[in-house]
Amino acid sequence: MDIEGETFDDLLRKSLQLLLERGHPIEPTKKKAIELIGVCLRLENPRARFSRTENRGVLYSALGETLWYLSGSDEFDPIEYYIQGYRKHCGSPPADVKSSEAAYGPRLASQMEFIKEQIRKRDTRKAVISIYRQADQQNQYDVPCTCILQFFPRSGALHAMAQMRSNDVYMGMAHDIFAFTMLQELLARSASLEVGTYIHQVGSFHLYDKDRTKAEKYLKRGVPDTVPMDAMPEGDPEGGLSWLLGMERALRVGKAMPDASDIDPYWQDLARLLQVRQLRKAKDRVGLRAIREGMHTKVYHTFIQDEISKA
Numbered sequence: 001m002d003i004e005g006e007t008f009d010d011l012l013r014k015s016l017q018l019l020l021e022r023g024h025p026i027e028p029t030k031k032k033a034i035e036l037i038g039v040c041l042r043l044e045n046p047r048a049r050f051s052r053t054e055n056r057g058v059l060y061s062a063l064g065e066t067l068w069y070l071s072g073s074d075e076f077d078p079i080e081y082y083i084q085g086y087r088k089h090c091g092s093p094p095a096d097v098k099s100s101e102a103a104y105g106p107r108l109a110s111q112m113e114f115i116k117e118q119i120r121k122r123d124t125r126k127a128v129i130s131i132y133r134q135a136d137q138q139n140q141y142d143v144p145c146t147c148i149l150q151f152f153p154r155s156g157a158l159h160a161m162a163q164m165r166s167n168d169v170y171m172g173m174a175h176d177i178f179a180f181t182m183l184q185e186l187l188a189r190s191a192s193l194e195v196g197t198y199i200h201q202v203g204s205f206h207l208y209d210k211d212r213t214k215a216e217k218y219l220k221r222g223v224p225d226t227v228p229m230d231a232m233p234e235g236d237p238e239g240g241l242s243w244l245l246g247m248e249r250a251l252r253v254g255k256a257m258p259d260a261s262d263i264d265p266y267w268q269d270l271a272r273l274l275q276v277r278q279l280r281k282a283k284d285r286v287g288l289r290a291i292r293e294g295m296h297t298k299v300y301h302t303f304i305q306d307e308i309s310k311a
C-alpha cells in the first residue's frame with residue numbers, strides 16, 4: 001500500500017483515513033489497535049515535517065527527541081524532559097535502570113562517520129544505518145521500532161528511506177518522520193546535496209483504539225496549510241548542530257548558554273523553540289512574546305502565538 005503526500009499533514013490524513021477504512025483489529029500486549037501490514041509513505045517535501053494542527057504540540061517533543069538521538073545518549077532523563085512517560089513506552093523498566101536498551105542515539109553515533117563517507121559515493125546502494133540488531137531479540141524491556149535507515153545520493157539530491165517494524169501512526173509517526181527527515185537534511189548538507197524525497201516503510205502500521213476519537217477529530221477539522229521549515233544553511237552543519245546540542249543541554253540542566261555570535265539564525269531559531277517549551281511551563285507570557293519577536297523566521301509564529309494565548 002502506497003501513500004504519497006507533499007507534507008506530513010497530507011500523509012497523516014491519508015494514513016488515518018486508510019486505517020479507519022481498512023484496518024484490521026489486533027490485540028497485542030500493548031492495547032487494542034487497528035492495523036495494516038506493509039505500508040509505504042512518500043513525503044515529497046521532507047521539510048514539511050511537522051503537523052500544523054494546533055492541538056498536536058509535537059513540534060517541541062519531536063525536536064527534543066531528535067536532539068536526544070543526535071546527542072548519542074541512551075539515558076532516560078534527558079528525553080523524559082521532553083516526553084513524560086517515555087520510560088513507560090519503553091516497557092517500564094525499574095527505576096534503577098537509567099538507560100534504554102533500544103535507544104537509537106548510540107547506534108546512530110557509531111555509524112555516522114560511515115554514512116557520511118558512503119553518501120559521498122555517487123549512486124551508492126550501500127549507505128545503510130542498522131538500528132535493529134540481532135542482539136535485540138534478547139532485550140528485556142524494549143526493542144527498537146526502526147530497523148534500518150538508508151540514504152540514496154542521486155543526481156545532486158539525497159533521498160532517504162526508513163524501515164520500521166512497528167509504527168504508532170497517531171503519536172509515534174510524527175516524531176519518527178520529524179527526526180529522520182532532520183537527519184536526512186543534516187546529511188544532505190554535510191555532502192553538499194539537496195534534500196530529496198523521504199520514504200517511510202512500515203511493517204505494522206497501527207492506530208490504537210484509545211486514539212481513534214482524536215484521529216477522527218483531526219480528520220474532521222481538515223488539513224491546515226503547511227508551512228515547511230526553513231532550509232538548513234548550506235555548508236557543513238556540524239558547527240551549528242553542536243552549538244544547538246550545547247544550548248539544549250544548557251537549557252535543560254540550567255547551565256550557562258554557549259555564545260551565539262557566529263551561529264546562523266536557523267540554529268538560533270531552533271534554540272528559541274526549545275525555550276518556548278520552558279517558558280510555556282513557567283506560564284511566562286512576556287518571555288514567550290520576546291521569543292516570538294526574536295525569531296528570524298515566521299514559520300513558528302502561529303505555534304508560539306498559541307502558547308502565548310494558553311499561558
Ligand SMILES: O=c1ccn([C@H]2C[C@H](O)[C@@H](COP(=O)(O)O)O2)c(=O)[nH]1
Binds near residue numbers: 089167173
Ligand atoms: O520510534 C518509535 C518507537 C515506538 N513506536 C510505537 C510503535 C508501537 O505502538 C509501540 C512499540 O510496541 P511494540 O511494537 O514493541 O509492541 O511504540 C513508534 O511508533 N515509533
